[in-house]
Amino acid sequence: MSELRSAVEALRSETLPELPDARIEEDFAELQRVVDLLEVERLRRLAEIERRRLLERDGHLSVASWLATTFKVGWGTAREHVRIARALEEMPETRRALESGDLSMSAVRVLVAARDSDPSAFRRSETELVEAARIHSMQDLQRVAAYWREAVERERSLEGDEKLRERRRLHASVTLLGLVRVDGDLDPETGETLLTALRAVLDAESRSRREDDDRTPAQRRADALGEICRQWLDLAERPSVAGERPHVTVTVGADTIRGDSGGTSELDHVGPVHPETARRLACDASVMRVVMAGRSQPLDVGRRTPVVPPAMRRAVIVRDRRCRFPGCDRPHTWCDAHHVVHWADGGPTALPNLVLLCRRHHRMVHQPGGFRLELMDGRPVFRRPDGSVLEDRAPP
Numbered sequence: 001m002s003e004l005r006s007a008v009e010a011l012r013s014e015t016l017p018e019l020p021d022a023r024i025e026e027d028f029a030e031l032q033r034v035v036d037l038l039e040v041e042r043l044r045r046l047a048e049i050e051r052r053r054l055l056e057r058d059g060h061l062s063v064a065s066w067l068a069t070t071f072k073v074g075w076g077t078a079r080e081h082v083r084i085a086r087a088l089e090e091m092p093e094t095r096r097a098l099e100s101g102d103l104s105m106s107a108v109r110v111l112v113a114a115r116d117s118d119p120s121a122f123r124r125s126e127t128e129l130v131e132a133a134r135i136h137s138m139q140d141l142q143r144v145a146a147y148w149r150e151a152v153e154r155e156r157s158l159e160g161d162e163k164l165r166e167r168r169r170l171h172a173s174v175t176l177l178g179l180v181r182v183d184g185d186l187d188p189e190t191g192e193t194l195l196t197a198l199r200a201v202l203d204a205e206s207r208s209r210r211e212d213d214d215r216t217p218a219q220r221r222a223d224a225l226g227e228i229c230r231q232w233l234d235l236a237e238r239p240s241v242a243g244e245r246p247h248v249t250v251t252v253g254a255d256t257i258r259g260d261s262g263g264t265s266e267l268d269h270v271g272p273v274h275p276e277t278a279r280r281l282a283c284d285a286s287v288m289r290v291v292m293a294g295r296s297q298p299l300d301v302g303r304r305t306p307v308v309p310p311a312m313r314r315a316v317i318v319r320d321r322r323c324r325f326p327g328c329d330r331p332h333t334w335c336d337a338h339h340v341v342h343w344a345d346g347g348p349t350a351l352p353n354l355v356l357l358c359r360r361h362h363r364m365v366h367q368p369g370g371f372r373l374e375l376m377d378g379r380p381v382f383r384r385p386d387g388s389v390l391e392d393r394a395p396p
């Protein structure tokens, strides 16, 4: 250490006004470099002091405290020096460039600040950043570092999105009671799509919502999800699977569909359902007749044909435009063509016997002991469960 001191002494003994210009400039350049080199060495020792916990001898809890107290350095400066000292231990290329005089301490401070934002990304980009520090002015280097930091942050948020996406899952399983349990986590984008679709259905509903709608919000969301799936299944341009556009399938005995109790009706995935549910589903559906020999052998399989042919449905839509239930204005896309007298009971699939009903009202008129719908002089008349007539406020 005395050699360093004596070098400084030699400098101090020089009488500057007597020195030639070139010599002054040369000395300055050398000092500028050596000061940085000395700074690197000082910081290297600071890191070593921290590593050896030498500061604990005087009861200091941190090396910054030791530096601030022992050398009367400001706290902010002390912390900054510790930060750079630690960082330089992990920045081999930066240190090499600094030691060979290619980098100034100012440039190193910029690089250390960049590294602070993401040490592992800095390790991957250190070569390029040191090269930038070598060729750019301080101002440009700061700009380069800012761009780099932005790019890293962008990448990091993308990575974050990917990590979230990996956690996506959806389970839909049939429970013992025949309820389908839905449980899952959707990635942000899919979740947003779901929420948008649910909201769209709920908003459309709230326009035609009646005071007697006693569904809870959760029940309304469940109905909305059903409506979304159903309308998707109804899309004509939907791709077919094995030559058919898959749809909800209910298998029901011929007696059961005629209203005889005791028979069975089954949905493909969920299993047995109430016969009246089968009658409602069959009310406006495609039907395929399967004649069975015994319990499990199909003898004859008919063609799948829609109960309400497309042309007939269009005629009903033109006439009714929307749900015919008094006070309901849900558009025809939400509606089924309901047979006032069920086709299984001999009711004709003809305009006078068909009425557009939205899914909720369709369900209500099929409910045993619920609202009734009958034709009087060719006009639909809705009756409350107690038999009183529901006034049709807006007949078409």
Ligand SMILES: [Zn+2]
Pocket (backbone or CB within 6 Å): 279, 280, 283, 284, 337, 338, 339, 362, 366
């Ligand atoms: Zn019906």
Ligand SMILES: [Zn+2]
Pocket (backbone or CB within 6 Å): 323, 324, 325, 328, 329, 330, 357, 358, 359, 360, 361
């Ligand atoms: Zn309705």
